Amino acid sequence: MCVAGNFTLSPFWKSAVYDRFLKKDILEIGDLIFAKINGVFRCQHFFDFHINIQNYDEVKKYINKGIKFQFYYIDQNLYENIKVWCDENNVNLKVIDSWSAPKLKLLNNIANYLNNECGMQTKKNYKNYQKNKNNFAFLDSKSNNVCELWDDVLKIDECSWKYRENSNMKSLDREDLQYQKFLFNNHEDSFLNVIYKDNIPLAYSLFFKNNLTKQWYAVKWGASDLGRKYYAGFFCLYNHLEKLEKMEGIVDIDFWGRRNSTYDSLKNCENDRYHILVSK
Numbered sequence: 001m002c003v004a005g006n007f008t009l010s011p012f013w014k015s016a017v018y019d020r021f022l023k024k025d026i027l028e029i030g031d032l033i034f035a036k037i038n039g040v041f042r043c044q045h046f047f048d049f050h051i052n053i054q055n056y057d058e059v060k061k062y063i064n065k066g067i068k069f070q071f072y073y074i075d076q077n078l079y080e081n082i083k084v085w086c087d088e089n090n091v092n093l094k095v096i097d098s099w100s101a102p103k104l105k106l107l108n109n110i111a112n113y114l115n116n117e118c119g120m121q122t123k124k125n126y127k128n129y130q131k132n133k134n135n136f137a138f139l140d141s142k143s144n145n146v147c148e149l150w151d152d153v154l155k156i157d158e159c160s161w162k163y164r165e166n167s168n169m170k171s172l173d174r175e176d177l178q179y180q181k182f183l184f185n186n187h188e189d190s191f192l193n194v195i196y197k198d199n200i201p202l203a204y205s206l207f208f209k210n211n212l213t214k215q216w217y218a219v220k221w222g223a224s225d226l227g228r229k230y231y232a233g234f235f236c237l238y239n240h241l242e243k244l245e246k247m248e249g250i251v252d253i254d255f256w257g258r259r260n261s262t263y264d265s266l267k268n269c270e271n272d273r274y275h276i277l278v279s280k
Contacts, residue, residue, distance in 0.1 A: 005209075005210040005211040005212025005213055005214075006045070006046075006047055006048065006049055006210055006212070007182060007186075007189060007208045007209065007210060007211075007217075008044065008045045008046045008047065008049075009031075009045055009049060010182065010186070012181045012182045012185045012186060013044070013045075013178070013181070013182055014033050014044070015181065016177055016178045016180075016181040016182070017033050017035055017044050017178070019174070019177040019178075019181065020035070020173055020174040020175075020177050020178060021035045021036070021173065027041050027062075029055050029058045029059060029062075030052065030054055030055040030058065031055070032045065032051065032055055033045070034069065035173075037070075037173065039068075040068045040069070040070050040277070041062075041067060041068065041069050041070070042069075042070040042071075042072060043069065043070065043071045043072065046072065046073040046074065047073065047074065047075050047078075047210075047217075047254075048074070048075040048077050048078050049078065051078075051081070051082070051085075056085055056089075059278070060089055060091065063091055063278065063279060063280050064280065066280060068277060068278070068279040068280075069277070069278045069279070070096070070275065070276065070277050070278075071274075071275070071276050071278070072275045073256070073273055073274075073275070074273065074274050074275075074276065075271060075272070075273060075274075076271060076272040076273075076274075079272075079274045079276065082276065082278065086278060091278055091279070091280070092278065092279050092280065093276055093277070093278050094276065094277040094278075094279070095274060095275070095276055096274075096275040096276060096277055097258075097274070097275040098272065098273070098274045098275075099258050099259060099272075099273055100270040100271070100272060100273075101254065101255070101256065101257065101258070101270055101271055101272070101273040102254075102255045102257050102260070102263045102264050102266065102267030102270050103253065103254045103255065103267055103268075103269045103270055103271065104241075104251055104252075104253050104255070104266055104267055104268055104269070105250075105251070105252050105253075105268060105269055106245070106250060106251040106252075106268070107250050108245070108249075108250065109245075110241050110242055110244075110245045110251050111126075111130075111242065113268075114126040114238065114241075114266075115127070117268075118265055118266060119265045121265060122265045122266065125231060125234045125238075126234075126238055128231060128234075129231070129234060129235045129238045129239070132235070133235060133239065135197065136195050136196060136197050136202075136230075136232070136235060137195070137196040137197070137199075138193060138194070138195050138196075138236070138239045138243075139193075139194050139196065140191065140192060140193045140194070140240075140243060141183070141187070141190065141191060141192040141193075142187075142191065142243075142247070146183060146184060146187070146192065147184070149192055149194050149204075150180060150183065150184075150192070152194055152196075152201035152204070153192070153194065153201070153204045153206070153222075154169070154170075154176060155201055155224075156194075156201050156202065156203060156204055156222055156223065156224045156227065157169055157170070157176075157222055158170075159224040159225055159226070160222060160223060160224050160225055160227075160228075161225065162222060169220070175220075179206060179219060179220060182208060183206070183208075188209075188211070189208060189209040189211050190206075190207070190208050190209070191206075191207040191208075191209070191216070191240070191243075191244070191247075192204065192205070192206050192207075193205045193206075193236055193239060193240040193243065194236070195227070195232050195235055195236040195239065197230060197232070200226065201224070201227075202223060202224055202226060202227030202230060202232035202236075203221075203222065203223035203224065203227040203232035203233040203235070203236040204220070204221070204222060204223075204236060205218070205220075205221050205236045205237050205240040206218075206219045206220040206221070207219060207240065207244065207253070214248075214252060215252045215253065215254055216244065216248075216252060216253045216254070217253065217254045217255075217256050218237075218253060218254070218255045218256050218257070218263070219256065221233065221236075221237060223236070234262070237262070241253070254271075255267065258273070
C-alpha cells in the first residue's frame with residue numbers, strides 16, 4: 001500500500017494511532033491499521049490508497065470470523081475498488097453515508113475570488129475580515145513555535161461549544177494526539193494558523209499536505225466562544241488561505257468537509273466521498 005503523499009499513510013500518523021487507542025483495540029493488516037470504535041474496526045487511513053490482494057485476503061479471513069470493518073472518508077476510486085472486491089468475494093458492503101466533498105482550486109487571487117465569486121454571506125464575511133484584520137494577530141507554524149501554538153489550539157477547543165457537547169478533539173478518541181504527532185514531526189507538510197486578540201487565542205485552522213499531489217487538506221478548524229463573537233473562525237480561515245496562496249503561488253485545498261455550509265460556500269469543485277461498512 002502506498003500513495004506516498006497521503007499523510008494518513010505516514011509513519012507519524014500510524015504511530016499516533018497507538019497513542020490514542022489501547023493496543024488490544026488496534027488491528028494491523030499488512031500496511032493497514034484499524035482501531036476498534038464502538039465494536040467495529042475502523043480504518044485509520046483516508047481518501048485514496050491502494051489495498052493489495054494479500055491485505056484483502058486477510059480482511060476476508062477476519063470478516064468470515066464475524067468481524068466488521070469500516071472505511072471512512074474514502075474517495076470514489078477506493079470506494080469502487082472495494083465494491084468490486086466485495087462483489088467478487090460475496091462480502092456485504094453498506095454505504096453508511098455519501099456526499100460531495102468541497103474543494104477549492106485557484107491559480108491566483110484568492111482575495112478576488114472571496115470578494116466577487118462566492119455567495120453573499122462569504123463576501124460579507126470576507127469584507128468584514130479585510131476591514132478588521134489589523135485588530136488581530138495571526139501567528140502560524142511556519143514562523144512561530146509550533147508547541148506554543150498547539151497549546152493555544154487546545155485552549156480554544158476547551159473554551160468552545162465542542163467541549164460542552166463532548167465533540168472537542170480530546171473527547172473524540174483523543175484526535176488531538178493524531179494531529180499533534182504529524183504537526184510536530186512534519187514541518188514541511190503541515191501548516192497551523194492561530195488568531196489572537198489582546199494575546200488571547202480565539203480560533204485556529206490546521207492544514208496538512210499530500211506531498212505527492214501537492215494538495216492541502218483542511219484537517220481541523222475551530223473557534224472559542226469569545227472568538228465566535230469576533231467572527232474569528234472566519235477571519236483565521238481567510239487569513240490562512242491568503243497565506244497558502246502566498247506560500248504556494250496557488251490555492252489547492254480539499255476542505256475534508258461533510259455538509260459544512262462554510263466550506264460549501266468556498267468551493268469551486270468537489271468529489272464524491274464515502275463512509276462504508278464491510279461485513280459478512
